[in-house]
Amino acid sequence: MADERFPEIQGGGSLILAWQVRNKKVLVVGGGEVAAGRILNLLNADAKVVLISPRDGLNPEVAHRIERGQVTYHDKLFEPSDLDDPAITMVMTAVDDPEASTRIWKLCKEKRIAANIADVPPECDFYFGSVHRDGPLQIMVSTNGNGPKMANIVRRRIAATLPPNIGEAIAKVGALRKKLRVLAPGDEQGPKRMKWMSKVCVQWSLEDLCEMEDVDMNELLQGYVPDQVPSLSQVRSGEEPGVWQFDGSYGWSCVI
Incomplete structure (x- = not known):
């Protein structure tokens, strides 16, 4: 008897992976x-x-x-x-x-x-499969050999629904993640890093992410230790209460 808590098995598929072949x-x-x-x-x-x-x-x-x-x-x-x-x-x-x-x-x-x-x-x-590419973003559609032309049609329809700046936004998120790993290294920080980055992706719009510059990233990262995600306007104004500012050392300071 099927257990509704768990997804049903759908055989006949493929294990879709991103195969890293760089320098291979x-x-x-x-x-x-x-x-x-x-x-x-x-x-x-x-x-x-x-x-x-x-x-x-x-x-x-x-x-x-x-x-x-x-x-x-x-x-x-x-x-x-x-x-x-x-x-x-x-x-x-x-x-x-x-x-x-x-x-x-x-x-x-x-x-x-x-x-x-x-x-x-x-x-x-x-x-x-049929692949849509926008900078670091790659989306593959596979029909598991049943209809390559259909895969192309589905891929085009999916691509048409995506914001035109999604690739740029993802690239900026990647740059922010690299900075975060430098400021908060160590495996023990992994869960918190993932949770904080998820908040950024949810709370910031694609337009905000695209507009984010290097200096904005540095300001935004000040919210990591207190687990806060200020908006882009707060990051740039520095006037809102609770905005954290990096004091130039390896520690953190809070400006009230």
């Missing part, structure tokens, strides 16, 4: 239009891309990446020895030869390397 080597096999999209996603994630594809099959965008030195390029067909590099953490194939793709998939399984074989869901350890 990723092998891409194929140089067509699909490969161009894969390469762009990887470069946006600061991965080290190694590309294997005959030059006569290169997409113009892929050729551009090669000319700019944005990828490490090998003008040849894939060989099993290309997987011998222990630094390879991921493989993506985008070729028109199903048999060759399956061979690469099997080799990756033998070497326990995560792989994505384009347009062959059963031979994928992970999928790509």
Whole structure:
């Protein structure tokens, strides 16, 4: 019997993660239009891309990446020895030869390397979704292989409802969090830091967050110790009672 206190299990989904591939080597096999999209996603994630594809099959965008030195390029067909590099953490194939793709998939399984074989869901350890990007904000919509075009439609509809300055606001929040970690380091401060930052995100509008400058962040951080979140106007005026001001030392002082 189902317990209404807990959510029901909905099988058939994927575990959607933000995979950190910064400075990690990723092998891409194929140089067509699909490969161009894969390469762009990887470069946006600061991965080290190694590309294997005959030059006569290169997409113009892929050729551009090669000319700019944005990828490490090998003008040849894939060989099993290309997987011998222990630094390879991921493989993506985008070729028109199903048999060759399956061979690469099997080799990756033998070497326990995560792989994505384009347009062959059963031979994928992970999928790509339709992604909306605005600065640090990334939103992915996945249909788990049921309808890629529908994922694109849903993603566009979601993006249309977002404020145009949401990415900038998130970037400012990220800068504030970094400052907070400097002023209140230590794992024991973790729960309080999270709770205080949550208050800031709830109490400040997106417009306020976008407008927040470095000096405003320093003033706002004075409310951390007393667990207060003054408004942007209070931060800038310094005239409201209860506004905390940093006295320039490693401690805190309260101006009444």
